[in-house]
Amino acid sequence: MAKHQSVLLKESIDALNIKEDGVYIDGTFGRGGHSSAVLQKLGPKGRLLAIDKDTSAVEWAKEQFAQDQRFSIHHASFAQIKSIAAAENLLGKVDGILLDLGVSSPQLDEAERGFSFIKDGPLDMRMDVTNPLSAAAFVNSASVEDMCTVFKTYGEERFALRIARAIEKARTQKPISRTLELAEIVKAANPKWEKHKHPATRVFQAIRIHINAELEDLKKFLQDSLDILSVGGRLSIISFHSLEDRIVKVFMRNEAQGERVPVDIPLQESDRNIRLKRIGKAIKPSMEEVKTNVRARSAVLRSGEKLK
Numbered sequence: 001m002a003k004h005q006s007v008l009l010k011e012s013i014d015a016l017n018i019k020e021d022g023v024y025i026d027g028t029f030g031r032g033g034h035s036s037a038v039l040q041k042l043g044p045k046g047r048l049l050a051i052d053k054d055t056s057a058v059e060w061a062k063e064q065f066a067q068d069q070r071f072s073i074h075h076a077s078f079a080q081i082k083s084i085a086a087a088e089n090l091l092g093k094v095d096g097i098l099l100d101l102g103v104s105s106p107q108l109d110e111a112e113r114g115f116s117f118i119k120d121g122p123l124d125m126r127m128d129v130t131n132p133l134s135a136a137a138f139v140n141s142a143s144v145e146d147m148c149t150v151f152k153t154y155g156e157e158r159f160a161l162r163i164a165r166a167i168e169k170a171r172t173q174k175p176i177s178r179t180l181e182l183a184e185i186v187k188a189a190n191p192k193w194e195k196h197k198h199p200a201t202r203v204f205q206a207i208r209i210h211i212n213a214e215l216e217d218l219k220k221f222l223q224d225s226l227d228i229l230s231v232g233g234r235l236s237i238i239s240f241h242s243l244e245d246r247i248v249k250v251f252m253r254n255e256a257q258g259e260r261v262p263v264d265i266p267l268q269e270s271d272r273n274i275r276l277k278r279i280g281k282a283i284k285p286s287m288e289e290v291k292t293n294v295r296a297r298s299a300v301l302r303s304g305e306k307l308k
Contacts (some may be wrong), residue, residue, distance in 0.1 A: 004104070006033025007296040008238055011283050012098055013037045015236040015303035021045040022095035025085070025228070027078030027221065029057050029103035031298045032064060038098070039071065046070055051084065053077050053128040053212070054107065077128070079217035082224035096234040097225060101218070101244050102295065103127075103208070117183040117200040123176060125208045133211045139182060140175050144168050154215070154243065155206030163189045163203055200303065205241065218244060226275050229306040234279070236303050245282075245300045252278050252304050279303035 014026065026035045027050040038048050040292035050073040052058055067070040074084050078099060085091050095134045114135060116202050120189030125135040126279065139147070144164045151160035166189035167176065176182050183200040190199040205235060209215060225235055235252075238243035255276035280303065285296040 005293040005295075006030075007035070007100065007102060007289070007293065007299045008283065008301045009033060009037055010302050011101070012236045012238055012303075013041070015220045015301065016096035017099060017278060018042065019046075019095055022213055023047045023090060023093060024049070026050045026099045027081060027097060027099045028242075029061055029073060029100075030054075030100060030103065031057065031106060033053055033062060034098055034100055035065075035071070039068065043072060044070070047145065048072075048089075049074065049153065051076050051078050051081065054104070055129060056096045057104065061226075062132055069127045072241075077213075077217050079213075079220040080281075081221055082228060092226060093230050094228050094233055096236065097229065098236045099218075100236065101214070101220070102299070105295070108295075109181070114179050114181055117198055117204050119152045120178055123179050123182055123209055127203075127212045131211065135182075135207050135211055136175070136177055137218070138207060138211055140171050149167060150210045151203055151206045153159055153204035153206070154209040156204040156242075157161045157206060158234065159190055159192070162191070165189075171187040209243070215243060215247065217238070219288070220278055222247070226255065226306055231306055231308060234303060235305075236301065239300050239302070240298050245302070248302050249282070252302055256304070275307055276304045277307055279305055 018038060019023065020042040021121060022042070024038050024047070026038065027046060029050040030034055035048060040046065050061060050071065050072050052073065052075065055075060058073055061073045076084060089100055103115060108115050111119040111121035114121045120296060123134065123136040123139070147164035148160045149159040157163065168186050170176060170185045176185070186200040186203045191255050193199045201225060227308050229235070237248050239248055256274065256278050258274035283301040290297045290308070
């Protein structure tokens, strides 16, 4: 198994502008690369809360950081961050929140997790194994129309209908239960492969996003994030595909522009409820990082600071 490498590690941590005695939340613990970097910058009075949907990540965190009193972890989605912060009496008191929206290396590399279209394993893809909806349950029960919508919406797959029909036909013979089985069905139904991209890439991405409610969770998180941060608190968010990045970009742009009003209404900037200042431009990995970690190639970091 490849060692997990945190993407844009220095850049995302720098964007948090960490204070030694600050309170921070890592909303996507994964295998703790970003959390470890935050803890290295915190003093003895600092505090880090971590969140992860994946029970194996939570168990790993409890083993690795058991002796660090500054650290705690919650098994939850980052969409639940507001209720977690409220329970910890931290609403409006958090100095920085980090999200790394990528799938962690252990999830991708362990065939048994069912995320890979290259390694054979059970067709699962659940980040939270307590979630009743697995990838297999979806492809074996969803209508052609629903599959087509998911593949188009979350995978931007041009041949969504053709692939959905092929899946429906295949499952009438026997239930689809393995990752390579699904990958082969998609491969055979996809008439035009993209250069340097497996023909099942978009469909696997779409199914994963759908069953894990990734975009809905992100929208809910962003909606609540500014209520959790203190004034001057920072958001540092790493996205890995255009759908996520667009949501983050639009949120930060809208909060930085404030309420839109007709141009002929004389309002001062202070009246427009501008709650966020964008920090610099979007940052992408260097060529050197991509060379050492190919999974970094599509990453984009966006950062902002709460103004009021």
